[in-house]
Amino acid sequence: MKKNLFPYLLLITCLPVFISCKKDFLDIQATDRISEQALLGDSSLFENFVTNRYIGVRLQDKEGDGTNPGFGRAFEYAMWSSLTDESIYNNDDNTWLVQRGLLAPENTGIAGTIWARSYRSIRECNWALQNIDKVTMSADHKTRVTAELRFIRAYRYHDLIRNYGGVVLMGNDVYNLSDNLQDAKLFTRSTLQESMNYVLAELDAAAAGLPQNNGSNWVNGRATKGAALGLKSRLTLYAASPLYNVGTWVAAVTAAQAVISLNKYSLYTGGYANLFTDATAANTETIFARLYTKNAGHTHLEIANGPNGYGGWGGNLPLQNLVDDYQMDNGKSITDGTSGYNAQNPYVNRDPRFYATIVYNGSTYRGATVETFTPGGKDSKDGPENWNTSKTGYYLKKYMNDAYPLQNPWGNAGFQPWYYIRYAEILLNFAEASNEASGADVVPAGATLSARTAVNLVRARAGMPALAAGLSQTAMRDAIRNERRIELAFEEHRFYDVRRWKIADVTENRPAQGINITRSGSTLTYATKVALDGRAFAAKHYWLPIPRAEIQASGNKIQQNTGY
């Protein structure tokens, strides 16, 4: 008996020893991630890292919910427009604190993530720029990818500059955990002029290295020369504007003309409304855009913004302030006594872009008539889910695509592109700079058109009558500003425009207005109302506050913006 058992005994006692025979028992290789060496050793992986810089990291709730954010806020729940006199966000979601002037370093709401996200992307671009020489890649392609990285980095700086003013310029530095992260260099803000000069130079370099066109080797969505020049046009315009005052209108004219002279872009002819629902963005007006598709995560456009009578959440609600700025289709402002505007029948004969941008009482939405009137309107407080009913009496129409489901949209909707830069903006940039530099009708030196011609191109595409010749510079300025407000509504321009024009203390201090429509028999009565109490703007709000956490992390060494 004992003899028989001996082998088992031996086995039991020796088993662990056998198992441990392998010397590298503690040596485990990761299978779900790769090392830096592996990334640099494979040019396609490296390029996958580079192109992923078009999207950034998610830094707060209700942002990048379905897919990580790109540049700016885009379509996420509360849109950037709801921090302006374009709209308010029905469910607040940390936008009202901005509308009500509570914006502070400790309360940044949805405006709190630009600083950190931009700097993370800048570091990643710098890392790729510092390491690209280690990657095996054709010289031509390396030039393009280098230019692409510099463009993305410049776009991030542009986001920083237009929100915070002078920024901390990182050069090509890549900070690591082992570095001194209290280095004074990290906390020194350059002046607005220095910041602007740096980014503009970077954009020149990027434009020189980027291909003119997308194609099979440079697919749609990657930046081209036009994107770099387009961004430069925007920044030079900002630089010349009153708030910045670090550039010239002439430079802005030249920059816009550079894009026009590419002779590559033209206004989309399929209609203003369709431009924003065309999922491919493969049109001649697109200069730089973010694309979406099925299974790439989603945004919630339809359900988030649809009227409550349709089961939508009535999210970004156009204000009466915006509605009133749409001209009549005869080109006259509604405040013009000869315009034909009737406050008791306000939605007839307006700028066609009004109908493409705003859902209003009596308009058709998803095959049914919208009813925001009371009593009884299905899209009013008397309709279902009345907590989602519009506070302004309007809903968002721009971008909405009836082909996508409103209910249950998850993964099946939200494929509209987000335009970062489109040609209409360039024309309006040109018009504004040209008018400031040379007046309404003069073709500036080196340019191919006048301010008036440029604006009229945009108006013509929208189906609006042309502006007449002979407008004074001031009248033209007002016309261009209004044209930007209308043409570029909900595209994240208004917030920056009212600031750089230094008119925010007027526009952003106006009450947030909406409309009350009362029905009696077949008669509708229109009366404006306050949609959200307490709208306020103080001088300090011309720039965003740097988040309190950042000021504290710097040991109070980063200079906070004035007034905070």
Added chain:
Amino acid sequence: MRRSTLRGIPAMSRSFALKLLCFVFLGLISCPIFSQISGTVKSGEQPVSDVTVTVKGTTTATKTNDQGHFSIDASPNSVLVFTHVSFTSREMNIGNQQQVNIDLDPLSGSLGEVVVVGYNAQKKATLTGSVSTVKGADLVKSPQANVSNSLAGRFSGMMLTNRAGEPGYDGSGILIRGLATTGSNDVLIVVDGVPGQIGGLERLNPNDIESISVLKDASAAIYGSRAANGVILVTTRRGKTGKPTISASFNQGFSSPTRLPKMADAATYAAISNEVAYYNNQAGGLNQQYSAAEIQKFADGSDPLNYPNTDWADVTLKKSAGQNQSNVSIAGGSDNIRYYLSAGMLYQDGLYKNGATNYKQYSFRSNIDANVTKDLKVSLYLSGRQEDRQFPTSSAGNIFRSIYRAYSTIPAFYPTNGLPSSGIEGSNPAIMSTDIGGLAKNPNSVFNGILKGSYNIPFVKGLSVDGFAAIDKSWNFNKTFNKPYLLYDYNKNTNVYTPRVVGGSNNLGTLNESQQNQTQITANIKLNYQLSFNNHNVNAFAGYEQSEIKSETFGATRQNFPTTQTPELSQGGTAATDRDNSGSSYHFTRKSWIGKLSYNYSEKYLADVQIRIDGSSTFPKGNQYGYFPSFSAGWIVTKESFMNVSWLNYLKVRASYGALGNDNVGLFQYLNTYAFNNQLVLGSSIVPGMELTKLANPNIHWEDARKTDIGIEANFLNDFNLELIYFKQKRTNILAIRNASIPFVSGIVNPFGSGALVPSENIGRVNSKGFEATLGYNKKKADFSYGISGNITYAKSEIINIDEASGVLPYQKQTGQPLNTYLLYNSIGIFHSTDEIAKYPHLSVAKPGDLIYQDYNGDGNITADDQVRSKYGNIPQITYGILLNGGYRNFDLSVVLAGQAQVSQYVLPESGTVGNFYSSWADNRWSPTNTNGTYPRVDTRTSASVNGGLYNNTFWLNDASFLRLKNIELGYNLGSSVLRKAKLQDVRVYLNAFNLFTITKVKDYDPEGNSGSGQFYPQQKIINIGVNVKL
């Protein structure tokens, strides 16, 4: 090759099992008859001396000697009675046996009790560490579906908090002596010697548990790198030599929520929505949403279609849900083979009406020990468990969120036709909780096998070798089929019910399946040496252990099912974009050397030395190994001749000190790593994206704990026992991420909602200290016995070093404060009028009804600088328990009260237009018509309100102290005459209640929860009736 060796294990255990089976039969063959009976009395492995052996009904008696041997004259079929002051008495019918060996169970808490400690067992009298124990027999008097819920209040030093009650996820969080680190505070669970056994503690069948030991101090250091948060050792039951005992038990329970918040009724909510509209447009007045006449209709119920008054909890939840447990076991054995076999079944129903939630569990265990030869012993422990969880496709969190959000002004079902309404934004909890939207099935199978062997090396007295190989497996499967279904919106103007499709995706079915398989293989071998000479007793071992854990996960989804009749992956939509899959795996390894030397002189002077050297694959080469030594000593003062004090029966003074570790962090943090993040669309397709996921910390290593523990144990006046412990711990090199000190401009920025970019670094330091006290009294008189015991634990942490921004204000620092405190504005009242606002610093938007925030720094403005740290966090600094037990004749009663104090919980309900209000707020709110309200005015969204989420403040911080009747059980044992007639050994019927009542200041929710929104499946109050039968 390791692979082939591993593959060899199951094969070997199979053939071994066959042999074992043969021994079982051999051992059952009985022996010839003699009238001289002899035998050995043991308790576990230890012989027991001085046991009185009596032939029942006679005066014939003897006592066991030092080896536990006895011999006595008895006729066949007589009954022997074994009694001892430290052990439970046992009776045994000897039948025709000549040789009887018997195992005695130590009396709980008695000094003779043998306590399982790391890698061996020790007599309680000679313990030098802080070890709490509980017997399985006591646990089954609190028949919870989840073992962790049976432990609360039972002993000092252990904090158990039951955070939620959903069947399948109703366990208690376990902390030993509170929080001690900013990292993981998870306790190591060791089952039958296997550290970190897959399957854990919670789902063990309580009837299978022999004992649970909790190592609270440096005595846990023998588990080295995983021991810093304490160790819980579970030992399962084993067969004892003697006649087989068959036990069966059944209990039926009825569970209901401990408490649910009362929500505002329809009329109140309608008035509130008017106020919300008013605050957004004061010019519009106080009836912008509802007229007074409409509010009256909500109140009087005259028009239930258009003006309902819905209690969403009432329409969604049952009054009580059933649960039951049944268990059967057979235990017994001969000299050579002992066996314990059991099977158990558990069923728990969810609380929902027509609900889809339930939990079923089936388990078995087979623990067999065999003496193969005089010196060779083998054991095979096999256990398996099937955990069948089933849920609706909406999570419990979502369902309860919807219950608390849905307005009382919306019907759940239209009274006219019974159609379901769309609730709140397409979430109708009364429908979400059913299987209408599909089912989520989540079966989990667990298998644990342990093969143990021990061999007394024949030529050297006291020398033995033992070891085990253990295989743990779990298979976790999830299949969730989401079906579209209809909810209805009623338009009162047109009298039309408009259907709306919710659920599923794209109005069609969608299916997710996933599988996670986990394997852990542990191997251990150790050499033991035991020596006694004169009064010197030495017990030592040295060993080696290694373990390997692998986990593989894969998942697949399919969308756009043409029909919901075919919920199978193969039957879904056919487009390429309708399919998706995923997968991941991890693998890590550990190897360890362990050693322990115990010495005592005459069981009077005691000393233990332990060491463990741990190696872990989590850390880079050069940092893989850690050393964890510990020392402890004890002195039994009452064994000294000079301590001859009559009232003091026993006094021990002990102390321990040791180094322990914590390695519970993510793998591969010593590398810069990149992973795919495929969200970018270029052209018309998603392109692979590479994302930087982790920056390297090439220096990562263990988190270190140094634990000091000083205790005294005393028995006095015969019936009292007392234990006092002072403990302190220094936790250094805490593995934490830098998330406050790194400026964003560096570009090192952690993302929201996914893993940090920054690696864990050994940067934190936390000290903690406290005391434990236990005082007990037990008395037995004739047929009346009773006992009372109380315990209290105070554990306070102090952050010595934590990552903080260099510019943080001194009074807002976490450094110097306990862990887990809140940073809040001090709410010091409510502005009742504009006059009051003018008199005190306030926010620019302050209106009457807003909270007054203290201008803490006195600068005349309310800014973030006015926030201050709360005194307490949501982990209690004080926990206590009171245990009562009594017996009178055939009745027995046991009571466990558990409480906590010095604890705060922040709860800001999701209210406004996004959700209903707790009635405590709704009824007491400030409003233009109730300017004396004690709660702030209502707002559109609490999360974005100046009275809530924008300025988180102490108004929403509650004192979450409570005293709770955790468990009460009244049992009745059937009389022996009845039993004899029925040929049964023992029958006990009982009535039991869990969480029967709670005393607390918290108004709306269960104070044991930790949800900041209060939206969770509530803790359960459970009434049980049950019966245990032994034959």
